[in-house]
Amino acid sequence: MTHILKFSCIAAFYLALTTAPAISANPAYPDNSATADTARKPGTHDVKPRSPRKAALLAIVPGLGQGYNGDFWKLPIVYAALGGSIFTVHLNALKYHDYLKAYWSFYDQSTGTPAHGITEDTEMPVRVRKPLNTKSMVKLLTKDQIVRNKDVWRRYRNVSILTSGLIYVLTIIEANVAAHLKTFDVSDDLSVRIGPGAIEVPFSAFAPGLQVVFNFK
Template sequence: MKNILLLLPPRRGWGWLLGLVLLLAGAAPAWAQYPTSTTPNPLGAGTGLNAPPIVRPDTSTVRKLSKKEKRSQAAADSAKRTERLFGLHLTRPEKAGILALVPGTGQIYNHKYWKLPLVYGMVGGLGYWVSYQVRYYGYYKFANNLRPTSTKTVAQQINDAKDYEISDKDGVRTALAAAVAANPNVTLNGLIFYRRNLDLSILISGLGFGLQILDAVVDAHLHDFDVSDNLSLNWQPVLLPVPGQLVPAPGLGLTLRTK
């Protein structure tokens, strides 16, 4: 027994040795939770340290509105629908947008009569541009489909065309026949040119039509906007007294009127 006691460390070192043993014993269960390359994975391949994180489904739910809140929202929405059109309750911007489907009607509804010449001028100009491209595209399409025969050339067939096929107004038929006689590729080049212009004219006309609808809707939104001098919040430059000085300093004064 005496020899065994001599192999043990002195009593003064027992404290740190015991603490080290307890620390290792407490960390062992935690280390056992982490899989290693030599530890078999019960979940199968792809679930070790290099496995992608598992995305859990979102279990949060959106709070449903109570019946009282739904009634309050419905009442607030109904209060805005002060206009009627074809038996329907609409807001003022909605009614202006529907009426603007007929160009100029939305501006009349908003009492912006000074905009009518602009609207009708835009619609008339764009409409004439589209009709011009459609007419000449039809002329060149008809001429491009012609082929020389044993008795008549393409230029002669253009001269013999009827008015609804190629109109002779302003010498269009004669000029086209002369151009084709000089260069047979005129019909194909003209067909491509007027087809491109037709697409462009339709696109710009659609934008112009949408612009006058947008103008009517914006005017209806701003119908009740207060732009008078009697606003709730006014500002004006003022001279503010400075403590300890005789000369006031320039500043900005804000006046808030509660209604």
């Protein structure tokens, strides 16, 4: 039984060696990249290469990197994202300064000490804005209420600033990655074929196996 197994392994290995050149010579999978480039399918066209470095540098000015890559449909997305984030920063900063101004009214500006006649129950007028700043009203709030709201809107302002910066950086990264992908081959010429092969087993002879060959244009 052992001799039969060895003979089968040797026969399979010999078959793999003798058939491998024939598979490689198959004209359906040309090894010469120049030949593969010239044998294009009807209706295909060359993609103009883009410089990722140049795309990233141009993207410092929002939208220019996407325009350089020819992705003009991305421009409304870029401007909407950046414009919305900047407007959010502006709106949160307005609300923060409204409460900050009311907070300072509890103190003497010249000395920084509590103003005369101010107690814990003293209420000061604060301008309270609608979510999109379409309308506003004046409310009387205590110092504790003003401090809590001031801290909330300061935190919102800081988060919106970080978000705006992140969106800006992502537009630069997107332009760089898109320039790389302009020459990435996703055509039907990508293929895979399976054929016999040999596997080297440690401390033993070669064993029959299966090889998977990917062919790229």
